[in-house]
Amino acid sequence: MKPSATHITDFSATDLSRAIQQRQVSCHEVMQATLAQVDRFNPGSNAIVSRVDTEALLRQAQERDAQLARGESMGWMHGMPQAIKDLANVQGLRTSLGSPLMKDVVAAEDGLMAQRMKASGAIVIGKTNTPEFGLGSHTFNEVFGPTRNAWDPSKSAGGSSGGAAVALAQRLLPVADGSDFMGSLRNPAGWNHVFGMRPSQGRVPMQPAQDVFMAQLATEGPMARHVADLAMLLSVQAGPHPASPLSLADDPALLAGKLDSDPKGQRVGWLGDLQGHLPIEDGILEVCQTALNSFTGMGCTVDEAQLGMPPEQIWQTWLVWRQALVGPRIAPLWLNPANRAHIKAEALWEHEQYLTLTGAQLMAASASRTRFHHSMLALFEKFDVLAIPVAQVWPFDVNLRWPQSIAGRSMDTYHRWMEVVIYATLAGLPSISVPAGFGANGLPMGLALIGKPQGDWALLKLAHAYEKANPELINRRPPGV
Template sequence: MPHMVNPDISAVDLSRAIHLKQVSCQEVMQSTLARIARLNPQSNAIVSLQEPELLMAQARERDAQLARGESMGWMHGMPQAIKDLANAKGVRTTLGSPLMKDFVAPEDGLMVQRMKAAGAIVIGKTNTPEFGLGSHTFNEVFGPTRNAWNPGKSAGGSSGGAAVALAQRLLPVADGSDFMGSLRNPAGWNHVFGLRPSQGRVPMSPAQDVFVAQLPTEGPMARHVADLAMLLSVQAGAHPSSPLSLTQDPAVFAGSLASNPKGLRMGWLGNLQGYLPMEDGILDVCQAALNSFSGMGCSVDEARLGMPPEEIWRTWLVWRQALVGPRIAPFLLNPANRAHIKAEALWEHEQSLGLTGTQLLAASASRTRFYQSMLALFDQFDVLAIPVAQVWPFDVGLRWPQTVAGQSMDTYHRWMEVVIYATLAGLPSISVPAGFGQNGLPMGLALIGKPQGDWDLLKLAHAYEMANSDMIARRPPGV
């Protein structure tokens, strides 16, 4: 009988156990596939699962390497499922679109290259909404991914499959990507950690544009902050194909996370003085998490954005449409494809057609003013905090919330307005588990760090995890 690996083991401890030969890569793979067979049929987190015989052969090779005294790196023998927006050679990249359902990637994307070079074994993909649009993971290729804590609820998105796979202990760590909270929202809704790195920290390649399109980024997700930091150390680092990528040595993220947050100044943005509608209970849960920071010696005071939120939203819309519309345009070169593209993606494309260069430059100037206003806030505070979502996980059959706290939403993504501030300023932001509402559903608290302050943010999140270990260790029902 093969040794079954403890599903709660951290990725850091799993890596150590593999390298000490306390557990074999084959046993890790067998345990992973067994859990996927048991739990994934209901959650639908992992898609395009590869043939078990192929995966076991790769695990045997990893064991043979260790027997020869060879290690590929920290992820040696770790099973990984890649978000279905990124290319993994020989595996389908569907983007959640029927138009792409049969596309098999001929090459690995840069992030996947780096994870494979560190020893990861790609077992398949994690589910995502069509073209990654909308913070709710459903599509016509694979269907919906269901929340790890309540299968009748949304997993969030667009990294919903990744977040649920982590919560259900199907993966030790996971990659995600984030434009409008796509990594942070599902982390918060499934009680795991997700880091949106600083702009340029994790270069995306191949990319259609490497100069203007800086708002989307790939990044790490995990159940533990130490695992998150280690995965970032693999994903990050400058690359010639991405001229604006950050040059800091990513090895820094493999260092000690020990720190004392006493005296750190936290600014609580809350609901922006009533501007952001939020469902009942969200602020209460996040406030309880803030009290934990106070208990660690941090000062927590109200913070106010130095720019009208409605102006920030209008700026966001221009940038969002300018970057998303051209991604949809190639699929519309064939008019017959229109019937196979979801309405929200068509709306993004249509909105982008009316944009002018003058509008984009004006939005760039507005974004610059917003960035400068955030810098001014960081003269007062070391870190900012804000809820990671404005609503609790909603019914899985709903496309998107039409109203929030009685207020109508005028776009399909307005209900996620709370996440745009870190993105627009290019700042690092980590979603940490804040706790649970009376409905039994999880919520996350987003911490926003200073420019390129990823490491300080990770250390703060680690201190919070240590102070709240029992709450963070809670498992979803049936897992």
């Protein structure tokens, strides 16, 4: 018996791929079911934007069915509906970056990530919403408006991959892509009860790119409702590229292997609030510590861990790197004075800070980042994985721009409330946000697991073991979905 349309959108991506390949369900039926789900939920959540014409999508799905009828499969994503984050290029679709200055810019060609997913058979149905220029972990902009949390539409979806996370939680997509500079794959995953992975530096090369040597803090990567799907999408996205000289040469097919493993004996280092350095809202540490109990139950050891470098020094290092890399993205638009009224204040601030930076400051920050990396390597002599909350606040009012204070402490920048996510980014380490649980407010929270250098596969296996140990938690659905 064929699955119902509702059941199709409940499939894991791995099961959906198998059902399509075995012709238990047609690509046309999958597309119909997906678009019906989008029509039902997207008007309320605003996760998917720049939607492609329905008839054009159904024709593409029929073409995929014709290929299968001839015995031809493009790959794991054959016939799978996908929406690409609106910071990445998809030929023929707008790449607005959430900016009113870019709202009519149509991409002439696919970016590398879209190329790879299309080559695996994905059908792009639109884009997923993002904050303006991807700045700030709160998905709102003047082009499309805000994306609302899948669990409470009055709350923020997080960001900058907020549209992707909500689309996953509401079953609008089987998997989703995103990108991560300051937690943009991890924070929205935690706030919408899905998995989000920041891969190792160089695992997923980003093209086109203005700079391929210094700009290593941002990376594209996968999001999913299940770890097996996360690994499979990463295997599609990953792999070296000649235009990205620092991309990792590992065979991405290795990421498509079996994830089952025995986690017994693995050592988990709990960073918590960094001995009180990080202000964190009530209830978050408790939810994360409950999730840590699962690792103990799996035979892991969990002990407190401390960074080997003062957290404030790490933050100051981060500020220099971020301003050095974000400022040039705003600079071309800033040159025209008429544009400045249409650039959000937080982006203008980043550019202003960038203008004051010196080469000496950047080199000092590079040396400091090197010391931090070495301190993380020392931690991994004691632990196999580190754990830390994925956010310092619960999902906040969708109408706020950003939290002004946490637990009575004022935030001195628009992104200080996201400080918790910078450690994996600065060290170039893989990190996965796993669903940790829910607070008394009914809102979800994630726990970030940070792996060893280039330890993506080991991290995926541990996250998979955690998922298997917590099926009731992982399979919990947003209200009404």
